Amino acid sequence: MFRYFLGYTYFILFLLFSTSCASKKPFAETNKVYEKQVDSLSEVIKQPLPAPQLMAAEEIPIPDIEGKRKDLEWVGTVNFNMRKPNFVIIHHTAQDSIQQTLNTFTLSRTQVSAHYVIDKKGKVYQLLNDYLRAWHAGNSRWGSVTDLNSVSLGIEMDNNGIEPYTDAQIENLLGLLDTLKTTYNIPTENFIGHGDIAPGRKVDPGINFPWKRLAEKGFGLWYDDTLQTAPTSFNPLDGLRILGYDTRNPPEAIKAFKRHYIQTEVTDEWNPFALDVLYNLYLKKTAL
Structure with a gap:
């Protein structure tokens, strides 16, 4: 009887352990790492900042733990986030x-x-x-x-x-x-x-x-459904730059633009439709 009871007890403990493992969230451990890193970042904010080296011979006071420089009068603003x-x-x-x-x-x-x-x-x-x-x-x-x-x-x-x-x-x-x-x-x-x-x-x-x-x-x-024809004086690279594209590699910038706005044809060659789309977006961006 005792042997049966002991075996039953082990079985119940095994079930409880298995249930606990199964219910544990799969990213529980990495969530703990995240929380630890956030705590460490908050500690970094509290640390004294290194003194800026403006001149080799000049000694610059190091800010204290709240970021305040000791050589300057501190007046804390209330407007920040x-x-x-x-x-x-x-x-x-x-x-x-x-x-x-x-x-x-x-x-x-x-x-x-x-x-x-x-x-x-x-x-x-x-x-x-x-x-x-x-x-x-x-x-x-x-x-x-x-x-x-x-x-x-x-x-x-x-x-x-x-x-x-x-x-x-x-x-x-x-x-x-x-x-x-x-x-x-x-x-x-x-x-x-x-x-x-x-x-x-x-x-x-x-x-x-x-x-x-x-x-x-x-x-x-x-772009709008109705497009104005881009004038012959319009420089497409200028248009891409105005939108925000990095044009140091023009062919890749053109393909990136087409991948976003044309989608059916992604090459580094301009066609009338793509130029008109770019011109329309250029006008929208400059009007903001």
């Missing part, structure tokens, strides 16, 4: 599944991340606080901005780069974009793609992404 994102950059994951993407973003050796990921069923995952700097834009440029990571939110769409996007994905993306635009007052023209900011290096979110549908909801620029 955290810096906010001003761009949204949309990507595709170029991976085979949402699980693969989440694993990629929770491995320190990959050195890549984003703020949000949306899977094919439309489920939205948040990976990072909006005020923190994700590593999603890489070596990129848009207008005069050369560090997009510091001023943008990165959204990854679960898509291998070839397949169409699902309606559920786009519907929930629109809902997320509406929240972000309202919360941070992000300008309409600042919703762009990874391929826009990194011509020749990146192509996402690809030719299947419905940029027109987003623009109709106020997220990004799009």
Whole structure:
């Protein structure tokens, strides 16, 4: 009888342990790492700043733990807050599944991340606080901005780069974009793609992404149905620069523009329709 009772007790303990393991969230450990890193960042803010070396012979007082310089009179302003994102950059994951993407973003050796990921069923995952700097834009440029990571939110769409996007994905993306635009007052023209900011290096979110549908909801620029013919004096490279494209490699800049706005034909050659579209967008941008 005792042997039976002991065996039964072990069985119950085994079930409890198994249930506990099964109910544990798959990213519980990496969530702890995230929280630890956020805590460490808050500690960095409290640390004294290094003294700027204006002149070798000049000794500059080091700010104290609250960032105050001891050689200056401190009058704390009451008007401030955290810096906010001003761009949204949309990507595709170029991976085979949402699980693969989440694993990629929770491995320190990959050195890549984003703020949000949306899977094919439309489920939205948040990976990072909006005020923190994700590593999603890489070596990129848009207008005069050369560090997009510091001023943008990165959204990854679960898509291998070839397949169409699902309606559920786009519907929930629109809902997320509406929240972000309202919360941070992000300008309409600042919703762009990874391929826009990194011509020749990146192509996402690809030719299947419905940029027109987003623009109709106020997220990004799009051209009018009726186009004015671009004048012969119009320089398309100037038009691309005004929009924000990096034109140091003109053929790649042209293809990046076409991938976003033309989509049916992505070459580095201008045709009348593409020129008219660019001219229309150029007029919209200069009117802002």
